Each structure stands twice: as structure tokens, then as C-alpha cells.
Amino acid sequence: MxxxxxxxxxxxxxxxxxxxxxxxxxxxxxxxxxxxxxxxxxxxxxxxxxxxxxxxxxxxxxxxxxxxxxxxxxxxxxxxxxxxxxxxxxxxxxxxxxxxxxxxxxxxxxxxxxxxxxxxxxxxxxxxxxxxxxxxxxxxxxxxxxxxxxxxxxxxxxxxxxxxxxxxxxxxxxxxxxxxxxxxVPDAGAPAPMRERAATDALRCVVVGRLSPRKGTMVALEAVARLRADGADVRLDVCGSVFPGYEWFEAELRERAGRPDLAGAVVFHGYVSPTRPLLEAADVVLAPSFGESFGNAAVEGMLAGRPVVACDGLGLGEVLSGAPRTGRLVPPGDAVALARAVAGLAADPAAARAVGAAGRAEALERFxxxxxxxxxxxxxxxxxxxxxxxxxxxxxxxxxxxxxxxxxxx
CATH class of the missing domain: 3.40.50.2000 (Glycogen Phosphorylase B;)
Known part of the structure; x- marks a missing residue:
């Protein structure tokens, strides 16, 4: 057999x-x-x-x-x-x-x-x-x-x-x-093209995954706060919910998002399926988890043709092993480095589109x-x-x- x-x-x-x-x-x-x-x-x-x-x-x-x-x-x-x-x-x-x-x-x-x-x-x-x-x-x-x-x-x-x-x-x-x-990871089909934007235009980021400390959701919020403190108009969509018993963490995230430096810039969508519409609406996909064994959400971002910025640890480092051509990798838990990588992509829209296209081709081949x-x-x-x-x-x-x-x- x-x-x-x-x-x-x-x-x-x-x-x-x-x-x-x-x-x-x-x-x-x-x-x-x-x-x-x-x-x-x-x-x-x-x-x-x-x-x-x-x-x-x-x-x-x-x-x-x-x-x-x-x-x-x-x-x-x-x-x-x-x-x-x-x-x-x-x-x-x-x-x-x-x-x-x-x-x-x-x-x-x-x-x-x-x-x-x-x-x-x-x-x-x-x-x-x-x-x-x-x-x-x-x-x-x-x-x-x-x-x-x-x-x-x-x-x-x-x-x-x-x-x-x-x-x-x-x-x-x-x-x-x-x-x-x-x-x-199944592909939802050819994604919508990335929107045309100038280097100074508003930037929309998205993070998809469980709301959990190890998923790095708070790191994503802090990175966006730093970008906004530097004068960038950056917004963040947060897609995900908590395990029962972790409601305290969602409360912490919402409290942080309500402070003046982030007020109005973060939207909590709860659980989202399918994720492709929000991924396509984004300019950059964030995968800040520092305990990821693989990273399906990062692959979904690649398949959506959007540049992915992920933590270089465990499975995410393997998913984006072609970085910087296929995405960006930053040290786990480092909001400053995450913000810097996002700012680099925001400042060079053509490079961001090239990274998104290369990431999609890589994901289709390997996953x-x-x-x-x-x-x-x-x-x-x-x-x-x-x-x-x-x-x-x-x-x-x-x-x-x-x-x-x-x-x-x-």
C-alpha cells in the first residue's frame, strides 16, 4: 500500500x-x-x-x-x-x-x-x-x-x-x-492590490491572533504608540479574542488603547473569520508573537500580499526565513524595533509592495x-x-x- x-x-x-x-x-x-x-x-x-x-x-x-x-x-x-x-x-x-x-x-x-x-x-x-x-x-x-x-x-x-x-x-x-x-495554509485567491499611498500618507496595520501576552499584542500597541509619537498617522486593527480566564489581558489592552497617545487609533474587532478582508485593508501585517511554534497568521498575511513584520523567534523565523526579501524580522518583545521596521516600509511604498509580492510567492510555494x-x-x-x-x-x-x-x- x-x-x-x-x-x-x-x-x-x-x-x-x-x-x-x-x-x-x-x-x-x-x-x-x-x-x-x-x-x-x-x-x-x-x-x-x-x-x-x-x-x-x-x-x-x-x-x-x-x-x-x-x-x-x-x-x-x-x-x-x-x-x-x-x-x-x-x-x-x-x-x-x-x-x-x-x-x-x-x-x-x-x-x-x-x-x-x-x-x-x-x-x-x-x-x-x-x-x-x-x-x-x-x-x-x-x-x-x-x-x-x-x-x-x-x-x-x-x-x-x-x-x-x-x-x-x-x-x-x-x-x-x-x-x-x-x-x-489555504489561499483565499489572488488578493486585491495594495492601495497606492505616498510615504507620508496614513498607515493601517493589523494584528491577528488570540489576545494573549505571549502573542505580543501589547507590543503591537506600544509600537503603534511610538510611531504616532514620531508624528506618523498609524492605525491598528486588532483581530482576536481571549481564552476564558484571560479577560484581564483584554482589559489591559483596552485600557492601554484608551490612553491619549493611542485614543481612537486602535479598533478591537473580536474574533474575525475570514481574516482576508482586514488583511487586504492593511498596509502592514504585524506578527509580534514571541512564543509562536509556527505562525499561520503570518502566512495568511503573506498570502494576502501584504508585507509582514514578525518577531524573529521560533516558528516565525522559519516562516519568514527569506527576510528581508519576503518580510521583516525584529527581536521578540522589542516595540522599538517593531516600530522602526514598520516605519521603514511606510517610508518606501514601492519596497513594501515588492515585499508583499515576494512573501505571497514564498507562501504559495512552501506552505x-x-x-x-x-x-x-x-x-x-x-x-x-x-x-x-x-x-x-x-x-x-x-x-x-x-x-x-x-x-x-x-
Missing amino acids: SADVMSGERILIAHPAADLYGSDLQLVEAVRALRGAGAAVRVVMPEAGPLHGRLRRAGAGTRVLPFPVLRASALSGRGIVPFAAGLGPAVAASVGLLRRARPDVLVVNTLTLPWWVAAGRLAGVDVVVYCHEAEAQRSRPIQTALAAPLLGARAVVANSRATARVLTAALPALAGRIVVVPNG SPGRYRAEFVRAVRAVLPRNRRKRPAKPAEKSRETGGNGTSCG
Whole structure:
């Protein structure tokens, strides 16, 4: 059998949220890849949300099964207690689901569900962990603790070389089981041309992503404040929302945007989908995250044909590896450098258009969904032969879940 073809294998995917951000949308691409190769796919999530509809349209069945998720707040002494208290019942429920479903492979999507790896082992199901996190800012003990459950997986798919480096630095024993598959980001089509502007005209910037300290949203606000202090008419569109429990950060952002130096210059749009209209309306796309394992939003900015200014750290450095031809890279967390890079593009509109065009060409070549789907299927397919020999195939059942392809997986 070809390495990129499946014939009815059952894949169960555990995913931590039902939103439509980077790792959520990448999951949709992963499902399209597996379905296109012939696999039957089910996705289990702890909540209802818009991702269910996207996954069903991609050919997967979905199911809600409440279970805890290892958010950053749970890594504190206070937060770990309620998280740990829910693990026992969650593992039991997950093992029960896996024994009923009998998937050929369990894909645990992100590091935030380490106990699903244990559930897979207890149920006798081989596990692939799909890692979208590069926790380089964490202490080494926490990095090691986060990476340790991956030793229970037969394979680990990392979304960038940066992610793989962080994992293996924390736990060298993982090196032999990691496969790097850079994300594939769908193109919304040829973008509208960049607007004609003189070097002194108003400038519109946009930042897209979760409102989170590690995403660098506050750095973007401070950079715009510096540009305005220098006399530039710069506006900023902020697209994104917070995880529950991080409302305090949005309040801080809004308070900062309301101060005199930024008053009226920042617009908070909340969650936005699709993002292409706001990206096309921008003159410069900002990607100020300093903890990004890949950076889908940066790729979307490149595909929109707009110059992207990103932090040169982890995955964003890989996405914009062709800089300065394909974008601009600045030190993480440095609002002064971010402002300087934006000012340079604002002062030379022709150069900004050239950077946008080169970035789009680069993104189309390196981050195409077709390339991604073939590589992702190959990584999951490599885990299947042992399972196929281990037990006889289970007859198809009528699905008890919403959507999907008619083959039951739980």
C-alpha cells in the first residue's frame, strides 16, 4: 500500500477546543488530508463551538466529551489542583470511548492533552501526538514535564523545526520519533492590490491572533504608540479574542488603547473569520508573537500580499526565513524595533509592495495544503502497519454522532 493512501482505517482525534484559531484550522486541514487518503475520521472535543461545523464539512464526525485541558493557568500551583482532580474521571471516560471505538490510531492534537496519551496506551491504541507548541519560555523542568508524555506516543508530528528543537532540547530521547510537517495554509485567491499611498500618507496595520501576552499584542500597541509619537498617522486593527480566564489581558489592552497617545487609533474587532478582508485593508501585517511554534497568521498575511513584520523567534523565523526579501524580522518583545521596521516600509511604498509580492510567492510555494496533506498522511500512515496486523477489522457501524462519513468511531 502506498505511504500516502489509507483504506478505511479509523482515526480518532482528540482536540482541546472548538474555536477557529491556528491549531484549530490546521486540524481541519489534517482531517481533509486523512479523509482524502481514505481514512474514517472522528474528532472528540470538550465543548461545542464553530469548529464542529468546519470539521463535518471536511468529512469528519465530531463528538463532545467534557475533559480537562492543560492551559497555562493550570501550570501554576493554584491551577494544577482542579486540573489534576479531573484527570481520573477523564482518563476513564476516554479509555471507555477508545475501547468502544477501536480506532487504528489516536491522534492527540497539541501538548495540552497529555492524559489522552495515557488513555491510548491503556486502551491498547497506538498514539500520534501532533505538537503545535514550542514552550521555549518555560523553565526547563516544565518543558521536560510537558514533553515527557510524548514518550508514550509511537510518533510525534511537529509543526516546525523550532517545535522539534524545543522538544528534543527538553527530552533528547524524543529525537528518533519526531517528524516535522510544516503547516499548510489555504489561499483565499489572488488578493486585491495594495492601495497606492505616498510615504507620508496614513498607515493601517493589523494584528491577528488570540489576545494573549505571549502573542505580543501589547507590543503591537506600544509600537503603534511610538510611531504616532514620531508624528506618523498609524492605525491598528486588532483581530482576536481571549481564552476564558484571560479577560484581564483584554482589559489591559483596552485600557492601554484608551490612553491619549493611542485614543481612537486602535479598533478591537473580536474574533474575525475570514481574516482576508482586514488583511487586504492593511498596509502592514504585524506578527509580534514571541512564543509562536509556527505562525499561520503570518502566512495568511503573506498570502494576502501584504508585507509582514514578525518577531524573529521560533516558528516565525522559519516562516519568514527569506527576510528581508519576503518580510521583516525584529527581536521578540522589542516595540522599538517593531516600530522602526514598520516605519521603514511606510517610508518606501514601492519596497513594501515588492515585499508583499515576494512573501505571497514564498507562501504559495512552501506552505501549500497539497504539500502539507501528503506529508501529514505519510506521518500517520507510518504508524498503521502494526495496528493492522494486531487485530481484525471491525465491521462498519451506523454513526451515532453528528456529521461524518458514516463509519462509527465511538
